[in-house]
Amino acid sequence: MPRSDSAGGKDAGLAAALDAGETVLPDATPAEVVPGSQLLLPAWRRPGRESRTRGFGLAPKIGLVIFAMLLLASVLAPVLPIDDPLAQTLSLRNAGASLHHLLGTDLIGRDVFSRVIYGCRSAFEGVAIAVISMLILGIPWGLAAGFSATVVDEILMRIADAMLSFPALILAIGVVSALGPSMVHSMVAVGVISSPAIARLLRSAALPVRGAQFVLIAGSLGVSRFRIAVRHVLPNAMAPVLVQTFAVASYFLIIEAALGFLGLGVPPPAPSWGQDMANAYLNFTANPSATIAPGLAITTGAWSISTIGDGLRSVLVRA
């Protein structure tokens, strides 16, 4: 039928062709069929204009490389030729950068560079704990809500809304205050408070499948809802869940560092970016690099994770 915004004669050709019932093959773009009708096409399909979704992107690729390097550093730290992060050289406290100590030493003589490398371990450990607890809680929650009756669905989603914008750091501090400083407890709490977003994503992936005909048929054949959920909903839901996971993972990294900064994370003397920064800040004027280095590490880690998420979003989410 004629498009209401067609501007007269130029588009009449295509409209007339469609009216007459002729099929226009998908790969014969209207621009080829009727010259001058490029305006009918969405912006990203017009000839001569590059795709809106630019593929994975340069920044995400760089982020991926950096993330891989940090992961490798955290795994390989003990075998790398760097100083023991706990070894104190008391004669060299707050020393500046030197050939032996690439980033100088901290207030009790420990090598800052090796503490930054070893700090990757507790950082990624914290992120992993939070991500795992978020997914373990969020995915079944969303699936259950998506496949349940309206009342159960409504209740589950109300609970999700209650937790949705609660600041994770405050809750982590509350949990630490009740249970004592422990990375596992606080990061599990952070993961739990971030799971409603994942639950919502899974629920919205489950809803369209729920009413589909093949599901009704499978159900009448005796296929359990669990199997339908796992085989048909999960694969479709993975894309947004993956994007969301990377986006919040960078936030988890910052929270882990923040808890360390407040002294509520991994107990000393274990290397932790946030805690090292807090200790080094006391001597900022004398030794700025000891404060700047862990912070740069946190920034780099968080940025690499979030750009990977950006890249995944432009690849996985159809425009």
Next chain:
Amino acid sequence: MLRIILLRVATSIPTIFLSTIVVFALRYLLPGGPVEAMLGGGSAGQVSAKQIAAIKARLGLDASVPAQYWHWLRSALHGDLGTSYYSQEPVTTVLGQRVVPSLELIVGALVVSILVGGGLGILSAIKRDRVSGRVILLGTGLGLSVPDFWLATIAAGVLGLTLNIFPAVGFTAISEDLGRNLHTVTLPIVVLSIVTGCFLARHISSAMISALECPYIRTAWAMGVPGWKVYLICALRNAVAPVITFIPLAFAGLVGGTVLVETIFAIPGLGTEIVTSVTNEDFPVVQGVVLLVGVLVAVLNLLADVVLAFIDPRMRRAAA
């Protein structure tokens, strides 16, 4: 219209109650129970079971859990949030003294981030095909990943300790001296607004870009509407919704941010209060702060929903 507001309020009330339940449940995580925590960790062998039972009866802790929750909620609604273990003052008094500096930081950071972040977001949407737009997007992406407490240490260290432009620590209340107050509060607000500003810039940018792709903009260009008018109409109309949705989210994030920034700049607000209370194992104060924050965030979300319903004709029509 009124129906929509009432509906939203009605559906938000259970949400707010649920967050109070979460906060209340925290106290059951205390190892050994609330009474043992109140008496301090080292009192394990010194206080007899009979005395503990007596304290429990006095505090009403021997009732069933739902009854305790109801009792706690009722007193909370009357303004009684318990007594601090550390200072024996009512929690509401302790919190009341600390709220104003925190609010100053949070509201200041919100205003600055809306102005600067909003402007940057609109700019990056307008220049989305140019280098400057991509640069702004990269910059905001980086700004989102920077930990705000690191920025605070660097700002305090460089601008405060080394160059002495702004004070690195300390706070002067508004009631004492407005000029000095602004002087002490500038660095914390700037640091806090960097992250939230980047967050808002990205939101507004994506909202505006999807608006600029619409056919009616193309029609406006074709009709010869001057550029600044097109952008202004696009900018104002389409930036309002993201800003309103953003405010409760930013508030939640800023509360977390103020915890650290206040500690670094030694500002006597809720942030330093919660940190010292955790160190002192002063659980009622921590619980009070968590409750306050949770309820505030839920209420702000409700307000944002209502305002959005007012502004956005689509939502009004959808709900009708």
